[in-house]
Amino acid sequence: MSRTRHAWRPSRSVRSRLLLGVLAIAALGLALTGGTVLAIQSAGIDAAADDSLRRGYQEFARLADSGVDPATGDPFTEVGPLVIAAMQYRVPGPHETLFALVDGRPYGYSGGVRPVELEREPTALAAITAVPADGPVTVREVDTSVGAVRLAIVPVTVADRPEAGAFVIAHAIGLERQRLADLGWLFLALGATSLVLLAAVGWQVTGELVRPLSELRQATTRASATDLTRIPVGGQDEIADLTRAYNAMLDRLQDSFTGQRQLLDDVGHELRTPITIARGHLEVLDPTDAARTAETKALVLDELGRMGRLVEDLIVLAKARRPDFVRPAPVEVADLTDEVFSKARALGDRRWLLDEAADAVVELDAQRVTQAWLQLAENAVKFSPPGSTIALGSRVSGDTVRLWVRDEGVGIPVAEQGRIFDRFARVDVGRGVEGSGLGLTIVRAIVDAHHGTVSVASRPGEGSTFSLELPRRAERRAPETGGRE
């Protein structure tokens, strides 16, 4: 259960955040557009209504000021004819109607479609009668059964007449506002629908985008030394590149794991033999047999020594993986050759020869190279009869220095020459020959650390020549990080 929730998490963070971001921006854009348009429209409705009302009462004022009925040319002597003439004179705009009251009673309407019947609207009548007969033109907005209505109330009197009238222009502004509000609701509905659509499509698209990421994450959670399942790569995008890089990393890890397992197996094998010998001999030993006891003691100590050397060699090999395994410094090759030669002479009773010594300065780790060179000399002693010739030499050619050991020993069969540098790969002369089986492996590790090569030329029965070819100048390469580029 917790696993499922765990697997869901990357989608929630990336997928939903991406989607919520897009949705928020879209919603904000829609709201800004809709709000602005609605506000402008709303203000426009009020302004247009006020304009229309103003034109209406200004026209009425002109007619009243002239005091003459334009149709007949006779002067107005009563309120009634004046408002009737005004109604005939003005054509009401859309959502407008004209209305007249005389002495508080409805007197007349303009013709045509009337958006509002003012005499049935008590709030409107109350507003109209509240305006004093000698007061100025008043604009009021009242609530009626058809919504808000804006009224321009013009008090009307005629000189020397007692009756007081009111000419009213009514603009049913509520209807227009209602239409705008309807538009607003429509816009809102469309906006919400498009957001839902956007969310649905976006969920799909982001899902497609993050699915490989989710798979990658699950694979990395699963990956261990025993499960290095590769992820199928699809597409050409960055995530496919990441997947490919991940698979390549698994390849390298697997090589490393396989190598480690093989090493453990080999080391186990190599340690079991001396342990078997030591334990077996001690178990069958009769302590009363003094001669046998002394012989067994020597043998057990010898086997312990072998185990000790194996452990030492393993430690060297383990160090060989570290970048500071070799510390190259300028070295006189002639001095190095003399030094190794004098040390080698102590290894056994052979006819030791110095072929030649190069006169040059090269950059290498003198201690490690001495170790490798002496290892080759030691091998030469092991595989050659006493009194035979073993020669050492060094020569500089071009950018490389060659260090060699030549013997006249048993030689190495051609079939074996390829694998003698492998770990524990002893050429079959029995275990009587001393060694951990790691000597040449260490030689190769030292040469590799110098970015050089080690090679062998050998003929069975005639002897072997082992050569180390090292660059004269130490290459200060960055330690391998496993990167491909």
Place this chain on the structure above:
Amino acid sequence: MSRILIAEDEPRISTFIERGLAAQGFATTVVADGAEAYQHARSGRYDRLLLDIGLPSMDGLTVLRRLRAEHSRLPVILLTARSSVTDTVSGLESGADDYLAKPFHFDELVARIRLRLRDELRRKVGADRITTLRGMGYRLEALP
């Protein structure tokens, strides 16, 4: 006296096995080579074969398979310095009777050799009884 053939290429191991088994009253022969082990084993002169897997010229498993292919029933105890399961499995599948990983306790080796001998003795005794019964059957049938 039981005769044990020891096929082991590491002389220091075969030495102590030989020495210890001799002290226990076994007669031993040591060979250090696979082909030689095969030749000795098929001679029929041995009651038991201690077979190291890593032998020169012919490895222990090949020796074992060849012997079994020829229907040799010589009891074989494999010795190996590898601990991997595949080695154990392929050893037993090739027809080994028992299996001992190095390093082993010498007492255990002796115990396993004795166990194999007892099994074989039991089998032989059983076979004798069957022969006897069969003989009686003939006798019964022969009676009128």
